[in-house]
Amino acid sequence: MAEPSEEKQAAGIGNILKIPLRWLDTGLNFIEKSILIVGILLMAGVSVLNVFARNLGASLSFADEVAQLLVVVVTFVGVGYGVRNARHIRVSALHDLLPPLGQKILLTIVSFVSCALLALLAVYAWEYVMKLQASGRRMPSLGMPLWTVYLIAPIGLAVGAAQFLLAGVRNLISPGAWLSWHNPDEYEDELDEMTSEVGLKDDFAGTGTSETEKNNG
Amino acid sequence: GETEQEAASTSSSSSSSSSSSSQSAEPAAKAEPVTWRFALEEIEGSVQDAYAQEFKRQIEDMSDGQIEIEIYPYGALGTSSQLTELVQDGSIQLAFASPGHLASVIPEVGVFTLHFVLSDDNDVNKEVLSSSKVHNLFDAPYAEQNMQLLGIVPEGWMVWTGNKPLRTPEDFSEFKMRTMTSPILTESYKAYGANPSPMPYSEVYSGLQLKQIDGQVNPIFAIEEMSFYEVQEAMTLANHAQFITTLVSNKEWYESLPDDQRKWLDDTRAELVDYIYQKQAEFNGERLEKITQNSDIEVVELTDEQRAVFRDASMGVRDIYLEAAGERGQEILDTITSMVEEADSGEM
Amino acid sequence: MAVVVAVVMVVLLLMGFPMMVPLLVGAMVLLFTQFPFMEGPVIIQQMIGGISQSVLVAVPMFILAADIMIKGHTADRLLDLVSKFVGHLRGGLPMTTAVSCTLFGAVSGSTQATVVAMGQPLRPKMIEAGYSDKFTMALIINASDIALLIPPSIGMIIYGVVSGTSVGDLFIAGIGPGLLILALFSIYCYFKSVKLKIPLMEKAPWPERVTALKRAILPMGFPVIIIGGIYSGLFSPTEAASMSVAYALVLEMAIFRQVSFKDLPSIALSTGLITAVVFILVAAGTAFSWVISFAKLPELMLGGVIENAADSPYMILGLIAVSYFIGCMFVDPIVVILILTPIFAPAVAAAGIDPVLVGTLVTLQAAIGSATPPFGCDIFTAVAIFRRPYLDVIAGTPPFIVLLLLSTVLLILFPQIALFLPGLME
Numbered sequence: 001m002a003e004p005s006e007e008k009q010a011a012g013i014g015n016i017l018k019i020p021l022r023w024l025d026t027g028l029n030f031i032e033k034s035i036l037i038v039g040i041l042l043m044a045g046v047s048v049l050n051v052f053a054r055n056l057g058a059s060l061s062f063a064d065e066v067a068q069l070l071v072v073v074v075t076f077v078g079v080g081y082g083v084r085n086a087r088h089i090r091v092s093a094l095h096d097l098l099p100p101l102g103q104k105i106l107l108t109i110v111s112f113v114s115c116a117l118l119a120l121l122a123v124y125a126w127e128y129v130m131k132l133q134a135s136g137r138r139m140p141s142l143g144m145p146l147w148t149v150y151l152i153a154p155i156g157l158a159v160g161a162a163q164f165l166l167a168g169v170r171n172l173i174s175p176g177a178w179l180s181w182h183n184p185d186e187y188e189d190e191l192d193e194m195t196s197e198v199g200l201k202d203d204f205a206g207t208g209t210s211e212t213e214k215n216n217g
Numbered sequence: 218g219e220t221e222q223e224a225a226s227t228s229s230s231s232s233s234s235s236s237s238s239s240q241s242a243e244p245a246a247k248a249e250p251v252t253w254r255f256a257l258e259e260i261e262g263s264v265q266d267a268y269a270q271e272f273k274r275q276i277e278d279m280s281d282g283q284i285e286i287e288i289y290p291y292g293a294l295g296t297s298s299q300l301t302e303l304v305q306d307g308s309i310q311l312a313f314a315s316p317g318h319l320a321s322v323i324p325e326v327g328v329f330t331l332h333f334v335l336s337d338d339n340d341v342n343k344e345v346l347s348s349s350k351v352h353n354l355f356d357a358p359y360a361e362q363n364m365q366l367l368g369i370v371p372e373g374w375m376v377w378t379g380n381k382p383l384r385t386p387e388d389f390s391e392f393k394m395r396t397m398t399s400p401i402l403t404e405s406y407k408a409y410g411a412n413p414s415p416m417p418y419s420e421v422y423s424g425l426q427l428k429q430i431d432g433q434v435n436p437i438f439a440i441e442e443m444s445f446y447e448v449q450e451a452m453t454l455a456n457h458a459q460f461i462t463t464l465v466s467n468k469e470w471y472e473s474l475p476d477d478q479r480k481w482l483d484d485t486r487a488e489l490v491d492y493i494y495q496k497q498a499e500f501n502g503e504r505l506e507k508i509t510q511n512s513d514i515e516v517v518e519l520t521d522e523q524r525a526v527f528r529d530a531s532m533g534v535r536d537i538y539l540e541a542a543g544e545r546g547q548e549i550l551d552t553i554t555s556m557v558e559e560a561d562s563g564e565m
Numbered sequence: 566m567a568v569v570v571a572v573v574m575v576v577l578l579l580m581g582f583p584m585m586v587p588l589l590v591g592a593m594v595l596l597f598t599q600f601p602f603m604e605g606p607v608i609i610q611q612m613i614g615g616i617s618q619s620v621l622v623a624v625p626m627f628i629l630a631a632d633i634m635i636k637g638h639t640a641d642r643l644l645d646l647v648s649k650f651v652g653h654l655r656g657g658l659p660m661t662t663a664v665s666c667t668l669f670g671a672v673s674g675s676t677q678a679t680v681v682a683m684g685q686p687l688r689p690k691m692i693e694a695g696y697s698d699k700f701t702m703a704l705i706i707n708a709s710d711i712a713l714l715i716p717p718s719i720g721m722i723i724y725g726v727v728s729g730t731s732v733g734d735l736f737i738a739g740i741g742p743g744l745l746i747l748a749l750f751s752i753y754c755y756f757k758s759v760k761l762k763i764p765l766m767e768k769a770p771w772p773e774r775v776t777a778l779k780r781a782i783l784p785m786g787f788p789v790i791i792i793g794g795i796y797s798g799l800f801s802p803t804e805a806a807s808m809s810v811a812y813a814l815v816l817e818m819a820i821f822r823q824v825s826f827k828d829l830p831s832i833a834l835s836t837g838l839i840t841a842v843v844f845i846l847v848a849a850g851t852a853f854s855w856v857i858s859f860a861k862l863p864e865l866m867l868g869g870v871i872e873n874a875a876d877s878p879y880m881i882l883g884l885i886a887v888s889y890f891i892g893c894m895f896v897d898p899i900v901v902i903l904i905l906t907p908i909f910a911p912a913v914a915a916a917g918i919d920p921v922l923v924g925t926l927v928t929l930q931a932a933i934g935s936a937t938p939p940f941g942c943d944i945f946t947a948v949a950i951f952r953r954p955y956l957d958v959i960a961g962t963p964p965f966i967v968l969l970l971l972s973t974v975l976l977i978l979f980p981q982i983a984l985f986l987p988g989l990m991e
């Protein structure tokens with residue numbers, strides 16, 4: 001671990017960083033959750049409706065298209081949300097064998113490299129969306145321009161990159177190893193996250209307290 | 218056009234690597250060979266594959282090995298619309314692009330999914346579709362998408378299969394017809410009184426088997442390839458539309474080709490017009506024979522009177538096309554229909 | 566180059582990078598070194614294309630249905646039914662676990678959900694009765710994998726789409742091998758119970774059994790509705806997933822009244838999150854497989870082997886089994902199926918092997934690989950749910966893996982295990 005004095009300084013910088021970030025984070029979190037919820041429920045609704053409609057003699061030509069687009073939306077929105085909640089599937093076997101400092105260093109590297117990769121992909125996604133806009137490709141049955149929906153790809157990837165950046169910064173400014181800004185790399189917490197009723201409580205406040213405890217301790 | 222090979226089905230990514238490596242190993246007396254990548258919307262053994270293989274043979278021959286064609290059958294590089302995007306950004310040089318998906322970026326090509334635009338006589342269609350008059354009309358719309366239209370390639374008549382023959386619009390009443398998700402197609406079958414039901418290509422067989430849908434429409438080779446005839450009672454040949462695809466290249470690439478290379482390309486595609494008309498007829502004939510040998514499916518050919526009823530019913534759908542394709546679409550439709558009419562009456 | 570990329574990917578994976586990172590880095594390195602004329606956005610094109618397949622909509626729908634059933638009564642009632650009927654037998658409790666996992670797999674379509682739904686209530690009971698925790702956890706993980714074979718099955722839907730095989734036929738074909746594995750596991754449970762001298766449990770009296778049966782009748786309607794709906798042409802296998810959501814909602818909200826409208830957002834959020842973390846891997850896996858396919862690598866690597874095996878269907882089936890098994894030990898089964906299926910398709914077609922048999926075999930390997938160290942994804946689920954270290958979770962798995970490999974061999978030697986039922990349906 002670093003010298004205590006250095007650590008305090010880093011934590012101070014961290015606190016200044018946290019204030020504007022908290023606003024953004026809470027807002028984004030709410031939007032992401034809402035999109036995931038609405039996306040999944042709408043997917044179910046449209047698919048079920050189409051089964052009834054077809055059997056009553058009038059297929060909904062757009063049902064399949066809508067469901068597929070929702071899958072794309074949910075996936076890319078979930079990129080950022082998954083990073084925030086440390087839910088992306090990863091192999092932790094080797095990581096688990098390392099001492100705490102090793103874990104912290106590893107997680108710092110992982111966070112910044114993943115951030116860079118997602119940022120690059122966000123740029124690619126933006127370029128791709130601009131190409132689609134130029135070609136004017138439309139959804140076959142809804143007739144809307146496809147790029148309007150695919151815009152979620154650069155946005156989702158950029159949010160994911162931002163969350164990885166936060167995770168990396170967190171590892172630098174706070175003691176302990178962090179999977180994301182909110183999730184310390186601890187067995188118990190990770191476990192809670194992976195049970196089925198995940199991440200529903202807005203845990204910003206909760207993490208805040210545990211973090212002060214750690215800073216004081 | 219309505220066939221699509223959405224699932225990788227029997228596709229593989231193997232195809233044409235055999236000839237290329239040996240040539241490049243030769244001591245280089247001439248310039249390093251150039252590779253043109255050519256992507257298909259269909260699997261090996263299809264009409265498009267036949268076209269590409271002959272194209273490869275002729276152009277490699279003509280260029281004395283200076284040009285190598287690398288063929289990617291369906292599944293290797295993505296879905297049909299992805300192939301078009303790859304041509305547009307120059308990642309690959311040549312691809313087939315069929316109206317079923319291409320109409321969502323070039324509405325003008327939707328004309329080929331309209332019913333009863335072409336002649337019942339395929340010689341007439343060949344003449345019309347390979348004419349420079351028709352090609353020129355498409356130049357601007359393709360150019361706007363950074364593509365060069367190289368050829369309009371027919372792959373055979375679209376054929377209806379169903380749990381019964383479909384002789385009249387009454388037969389289509391309450392009939393769940395599987396189509397691709399394109400407004401022109403779904404409206405066409407609505408106009409006949411059917412309940413058009415979009416469904417992924419890979420699920421059509423089981424959909425027919427389980428009677429979730431009553432029928433589907435595809436060219437004969439696809440009906441054979443996907444074994445749809447095993448689970449259907451009748452095939453109706455209405456000759457309402459050809460399955461047509463277009464051969465495209467990247468526009469900038471085409472324009473920046475050295476003169477000799479562009480000449481080889483132009484000569485080859487001109488050479489292939491006759492080849493592919495003959496080939497697809499052979500191909501569909503063989504497949505039809507296979508179908509009738511392997512099953513007792515009823516094959517019904519509509520009479521001119523029966524076709525006329527469908528033709529009248531289908532006319533309203535042209536408004537949907539014109540709405541999307543605008544004045545240029547109108548000109549294309551008028552030109553093709555008048556050329557067909559002229560040729561048809563000339564022959565009578 | 567391919568070797569360098571593979572090494573880089575494994576290193577990134579072991580460093581604990583989210584699995585999408587090695588896949589995407591591999592794709593990009595290959596793309597830019599092999600095809601400098603290609604542009605980065607093609608990666609995004611392929612990622613979006615990979616998840617824009619209508620059949621994949623079934624995945625979130627099955628997960629949603631299972632989440633509703635876990636939140637509600639369905640899972641409990643099924644469990645109660647099984648324990649009332651087989652609980653008193655020698656090895657009854659582990660058999661109850663195996664059968665309940667199979668049954669829940671038959672209604673939910675999701676392995677992970679099965680581990681959650683059945684593992685949580687049954688594990689304490691098993692330990693209380695005297696079974697070791699290692700055996701218990703291994704049993705739960707492996708029995709949950711039967712869910713992959715018993716319809717509805719996400720693995721089979723994915724295979725069906727990629728290979729163009731009828732998903733309906735695959736579903737039916739999975740039942741035989743699924744029951745075979747259940748039988749083998751039950752036999753193992755019997756001997757385990759004898760060896761540990763576990764006292765027998767009391768036999769439930771018939772009135773209790775009847776009550777349990779009555780309570781479970783509606784939950785057991787899931788497989789009936791799904792198979793019945795598919796075979797009567799009301800809906801496609803893909804739509805069956807959405808219909809089971811509809812059924813779960815009717816059951817839990819209107820009849821059992823265990824789930825209220827207020828619960829739906831949290832259930833949907835959980836589903837959305839799981840969908841996203843799996844599908845980003847499908848997306849990245851598609852981009853990766855696209856690049857290797859553009860580079861024609863699969864042919865170069867597997868082509869010779871496949872060609873040599875071409876004469877013998879047994880060789881091809883064996884090769885398929887080994888490739889998928891190893892693949893699923895490292896990566897999510899969906900990704901493995903997406904990458905490997907097109908590579909083997911020509912050999913399968915050339916040898917004239919029934920694609921339905923191949924699909925069943927592939928799904929079985931996906932099931933085994935998912936429960937096999939080092940990276941089997943079920944193991945991670947179990948680590949998370951049971952809160953036990955990785956090594957404890959895998960300690961009891963070897964006997965089960967041996968039994969699963971035995972069923973693989975049986976399936977290759979006696980394809981009728983899978984093909985008997987679809988044959989009957991025709």
Ligand code: NA
Nearest residue numbers: 670712715717
């Ligand atoms: Na299942």
Ligand code: NA
Nearest residue numbers: 893896941942
């Ligand atoms: Na796995």
